[in-house]
Amino acid sequence: MASSSKVIRDTAAAGARGLRAFSMRDIEDERRRIIAAAEKDADEVRKLAREILDQAKTALARIRQQADGVMADSEKRGYEKGYAEGVAKGIEQGRREAYEAERRRVAEETAEVAKRLADIAAAIEAEHGMHTARAHIDMIEFALTLAQKIVKREVGIGHDVIKENLRKAIDLVAEKSEINVRLNPSELDIIEEYVPQLKNVFAKLKSIKLVPDMDVSPGGCIVQTKGGEVDARIETQLEEIERQLLEMSTRRNGHL
Structure with missing residues (x-):
């Protein structure tokens, strides 16, 4: 007959009497508690992320609105500048210069907001991943520590x-x-x-x-x-x- 090897697995499921050392019940309860805490933390991170994104979107909309107003004002100033100089060419040139200057400023501010949004999203994703991974590591480490302590106690008292x-x-x-x-x-x-x-x-x-x-x-x-x-x-x-x-x-x- 071929040699074989077996390992005693979940003794609680096998109907252990008095052998609490390998019961998965306490470990499973603690696993759920740790994961629930991690999910709560993740929900708070997501809530904060939504608030930051909403604020960023509002700021971006305000920048664009201001840009539209400034460009209109710049166009008016360019017109007045050209008219005051009495040079028809100055009107068009003033418009172009004012518009181009404001376009660059708005583009720079928009790019900065977009970069901040990307950084925030990356940080939130990394934080959430860290919370989740840490929760699972904590759960496993706790469960093994708990099992070892129970084993030592059980072996020591009888x-x-x-x-x-x-x-x-x-x-x-x-x-x-x-x-x-x-x-x-x-x-x-x-x-x-x-x-x-x-x-x-x-x-x-x-x-x-x-x-x-x-x-x-x-x-x-x-x-x-x-x-x-x-x-x-x-x-x-x-x-x-x-x-x-x-x-x-x-x-x-x-x-x-």
Whole structure:
């Protein structure tokens, strides 16, 4: 039979009793809270952007209105200038010079407003992207920190974590008659006393060999059989939590 490896995934979904270390409920609640806060910040940024854009549009309209008035006034002044000089050519020249000067001034002011609008839009877009990305990073970091703290607390106050992990790992292996269990040496005595209960739960379980392994942290274990193994180490399950969070984050980003 080909060797295979399994990882204990969401133990809450699998019906864990007393093993709160890997429940996704608290993590999901916090994920929603962080994202809601980020969306609120983004709404405020968008509101500010709309206000700035409205102000800019109003200013631009005012500039154009003033330009129209100034150009009309300039045309009048050019006419008067040419008339006063008594030179017919001066009338047309005065008009052209006044109009061209005002056109350049309005073009410069319009270009400046347009540049400011572009800068504002770019800044708003960057700020929104930063808020969104930071929210997802914060969510993942918080969830992993929360899971690690819960694990340490649960492992420190009792032996339910290692017992529950071992029971679920055995439940996942196909061939249950003979198994090797790699676990932290500090929990060897605990599991030796727990073996009779395991044999009562799993009728096909005939032989359990406990193998002390310093590479396995307290609370976790690796169950090995001829057909493969189940990795129920704490670190592996935290990695699984991280994978699920990243998937949720990726799906959410795809709908933003």
